[in-house]
Amino acid sequence: MTTTQKTADSNAPAPAHNVSGSDAPESNVSGTNVSGSDAPAARTATYTILTTGYTLSTGPGVAATVSYVHDGDRHVIVDPGMVAGRDRILGPLAALGLGPDDITDVVLSHHHPDNTMNVGLFGRARVHDHKAIYENDQWTDRDAEGHELAPSLRLIRTPGHSAEDITLLAGTGDGVVAFVGDLWWRPNGPVEDPVAPDHTVLRDSRLRVLAAADVIVPGHGPAFPADDTAPR
Numbered sequence: 001m002t003t004t005q006k007t008a009d010s011n012a013p014a015p016a017h018n019v020s021g022s023d024a025p026e027s028n029v030s031g032t033n034v035s036g037s038d039a040p041a042a043r044t045a046t047y048t049i050l051t052t053g054y055t056l057s058t059g060p061g062v063a064a065t066v067s068y069v070h071d072g073d074r075h076v077i078v079d080p081g082m083v084a085g086r087d088r089i090l091g092p093l094a095a096l097g098l099g100p101d102d103i104t105d106v107v108l109s110h111h112h113p114d115n116t117m118n119v120g121l122f123g124r125a126r127v128h129d130h131k132a133i134y135e136n137d138q139w140t141d142r143d144a145e146g147h148e149l150a151p152s153l154r155l156i157r158t159p160g161h162s163a164e165d166i167t168l169l170a171g172t173g174d175g176v177v178a179f180v181g182d183l184w185w186r187p188n189g190p191v192e193d194p195v196a197p198d199h200t201v202l203r204d205s206r207l208r209v210l211a212a213a214d215v216i217v218p219g220h221g222p223a224f225p226a227d228d229t230a231p232r
Contacts, residue, residue: 038154038208038211039154039169039171039176039212040148040151040152040153040169040170040171040176041171042150042152042171043152043172043173044071044072044152044171044173045070045071045153045171045172045177046069046070046172046173047067047068047069047070047170047172047177047217048067049065049066049067049217049222050067050068050077050088050092050093051063051064051066051083051088051092052065052221052222053065053066053081053083053219053220054220054221055186060084061082061084062114062220063081063082063083063084063088063114063220064079064080064081064082064083064114064115064117064219064220065079065218065219065220065222066078066079066080066081066083066088066089066118067217068092068096068098069153069170069179071149071150071151071152071153071170072150072151073104073150074104074105074149074150074153075102075103075104076103076104076106076107076153076168077089077106077125078106078107078109078179079107079108079109079116080106080116080117080118080121080122081113081114081115081116081118082113082114082115082117083117083118086118086121090121100121100122100124101123101124103122103125104125104126105125105126105127106119106122106127106128107128107129107149107155107166107168108127108129108166109165109166109167109168109179109180109181109182109183109219110129110130110161110162110164110165110166110181111129111162111164112162112182114219114220115219128144128147128149128155129144129166130143130144130157130164130165130166131143131144143157144157145157151171152170152171152172153168153169153170153171154168154169155167155168155169156169156208156212158180158205158206158208159201159202160193160196160198160201160202160203160205160206161181161195162182162195165180165182165183165205167179167180167181167183167205167209169212174214175214175215176212176213176214176215177213177215177216178209178212178215178216178217178226179217180216180217180219181218181219182195182218182219182220183202183206183209183218184206184216184218184221184230184231185218185219185220185221186221186222187218187222187230188231189231191231191232203232206230206231206232207232210226210232213226214226216230
C-alpha cells in the first residue's frame, strides 16, 4: 500500500466515547445508511480510534489507523500497524485505562506490514485474519466470513486491496462501524486502488460494506460516513 491523507494522531489522553477535536481519538461517529443483512444483530459495541494514519502522499511517512473496539468481555485492537512510535498506540490505550495485556483479540484486515507491524505488542491476544485464529502455539483454521467475536462484532470477507481482506463490523448505539483496512485508504479512496489485483472485486466489496455500515474506518485516514460521498 502507499499514499493517504495525513490527519491528527490521538496523542492526548481522552475518554473512550464522544470525543471531538483534531488531537483526540475519534469515536462513535454516526452515519446515515440503513444497515444491511451483514450487520451484527446487537448494538452494544463501543470504539475509539487510537491513532489516525497517513501515507506518503500527504504525511511524513506511512502509518496505520489503529482502533480499539469493546463489546462485553472482548477488548479488540484492529490493524496495529506502522506508527511513528509505539506510544501512538499504547498512550491512547492507557488513557482508556487499558494496557497491552488487557487486549483479548487483534483483528488483521490483511497481511501487509503497514497494517500488522505492531501485532507483537499484544502477546496475550487471539489474532484473527481471513482464514484462522492464532493464539500462543495454537493455529485454528476457520473462515472469517460471518465469524462473530461477540454479539456486536462480526467479520466478513471483503477482498479488493488484496485477496485476503476482511472487515470488522461493529454494532454500536450510533450505528454500524466498518473497520475495513485498506479497502479504502482514506475518505477519498483512492477510487482506483493501484495495488488492487481486480477493481471489480474491490468495487463489489465496497458496495457490500456500504450496504451494511453507517461509518467506515479506513486503513490510513480518519473515519467517514458510509454515504453517497464514499468512493465506490
